[in-house]
Amino acid sequence: MTMLFWLLVGLLILIALAFVLPPLWRQRPVAAADMDKRNIAIAKMRLAELQEQLQSGALTQAQYQEQRTELELALGDDLDIAGTDAVSVQGRWMAYVLLVAIPLLAVSLYAGLGTYQAIEPTPEMLAAAQPAQPNIEDIKKMVAKLAERMKTNPTDAEGWMMLGKSYKYLKQFPKAADALAKAYALLGDQPEIMLQYADALAFANDEQMAGKPAELVFRVLEREPDNITALWYAGMAKAQAGEAAEGVKLWRKLLALLPPESQAQQEVKRLLSQLEASLPNGVAGGAATATGPAAQTPAVALEVQVSLAPELKASVAPTDTVFIYAQALSGPKMPLAIARKQASDLPLAVTLTDAQAMMPNMTLSAFPKVKLLARVSKSGNAMSQAGDLIGAVEPVATSGKSSHTIVINSQVK
Structure with a gap:
């Protein structure tokens, strides 16, 4: 890339010199015929002046003849001079100066003001060019x-x-x-x-x-x-x-208003299908049948053992809130089941079931695999915040009964 840069620089300098040097270097010949015409015109003017002086008495006939003879001789000498030689225009020395000065000046200015490495940026340069993230x-x-x-x-x-x-x-x-x-x-x-x-x-x-x-x-x-x-x-x-049928109607209307095949429409479709699956047979246009997922899904019970990493114990107060919950592996982060405890209870054990769901359609039974999390919150807010302590385990199968261990060992950034 550096070689390419210098080739481009050289090409641009040559283009600049091509515009500047030819007018200074070129000779401008003066045609002999033009010089003869000029000398003859001058002689005629001088002859006219002599004749006027003769007529006015300023010159005698002898003086007139003498000066006319001199004029004719001078004109003859001028017409004998070779007029085909080119007359060089002064300034060729400037061409030599510019031939050296232009490349030198261009390279010097770019060395002081430019950054040739930008043609092949380093990782550091690319990182510096990225917009700074707000602190x-x-x-x-x-x-x-x-x-x-x-x-x-x-x-x-x-x-x-x-x-x-x-x-x-x-x-x-x-x-x-x-x-x-x-x-x-x-x-x-x-x-x-x-x-x-x-x-x-x-x-x-x-x-x-x-x-x-x-x-x-x-x-x-x-x-x-x-x-x-x-x-x-x-x-x-x-x-x-608990009014799933009304929710289905509203989300079906929403689905029709969203751009076709957009990410938002795909997400609403997925959630709508889950909500429809929770309906009895024939409700909301037969969206679900008696043998649908909601009817066949067995009860889920996930036993969760939660402990706190020793190095974090000093940063946790006994009154801090501990949330133990399950989330879908993708899509909305709303808990599928959640339990609330205090840090003073650690280490602790809880069992997550469909009964702890926040929405009727968003339950453990609706997902074959989930993510289990345990989080210590000083604010008591169910939403994760910077500074919270957290631990997680994934993926976790929801089929049947199972037991899982979570160690709270990192901090939310």
Whole structure:
């Protein structure tokens, strides 16, 4: 690559010299005929002057003849001079100077200002060219400054909206819900703020849509029946409430509104099929039969032994919350079954079953394999946060009864 770079440099310098040097180097011949014409024209003018002087008495006849003879001799001498020699234009010396100066100047400037290694960048250069990832601590500082500013400007609805979204990004959902509640009070029933508020409330309540979140979502649907986000939340709310048939109707409508073959549509299809499988025979258009997956799936009971790595014991308080839960290997991270304990109980043992599911259609029985996790949370929030301690084991088969061991041995980044 370095050789290629210098070849390109040389080519560009040659192109520059091709424009600059020829005009300086080239000789400009002056044709002999042109010089003769010029000398004759001058002689005629001088002869006319002599004749005028003779007529005016300024010259005698003898003086006139003498000067005319001299003029004729001078003209003869001029016409005998060889006029075919080329007359060089002064400046050829500049061609030599530029021939050396242009390459030298180009290389010197690029050596000082350019980076020829960029034609073959090193891993370090590529890493430096990548956009810097935002530092979580910097984000927290900016969010804290925004929170302080909102104390002195409590009527700034957009500020509360931004603060609520920022808290959601940091997974501080109770604070997000409080900020969005203030924005909602100022903005009123606007679909965007209503859905943001409902989402924050649900996450602050272990992802449960019951109550205020569901109320907000269905009020949005009254205003905008085809709102995609509202249809998603509404279907989830119905499923969590045990009204699977209503949830199926909402998600079928959502499915028709999503772009064909999009990732979102594929995900909704998968979840919709699971929700339909939980319906009795003939319900919601015969989506499931009596011999479907929900009817045939045997009960699942996963025994889980949880312990804490010795090197992390000093960083855990007895009152810290411990969540033991199962997740699908792919797709939504909503727990399929979850148990809540305290760090003082460690080491501990729990059994995860379908009875601990957060949604009727999202159960252990609906998945052949799952991921088991145990997490220590100082905030008590069911959502994973930076600084939590965690351990996991996967994949785990859900068929029959089995026992598994989880060691909490790492920190969430």
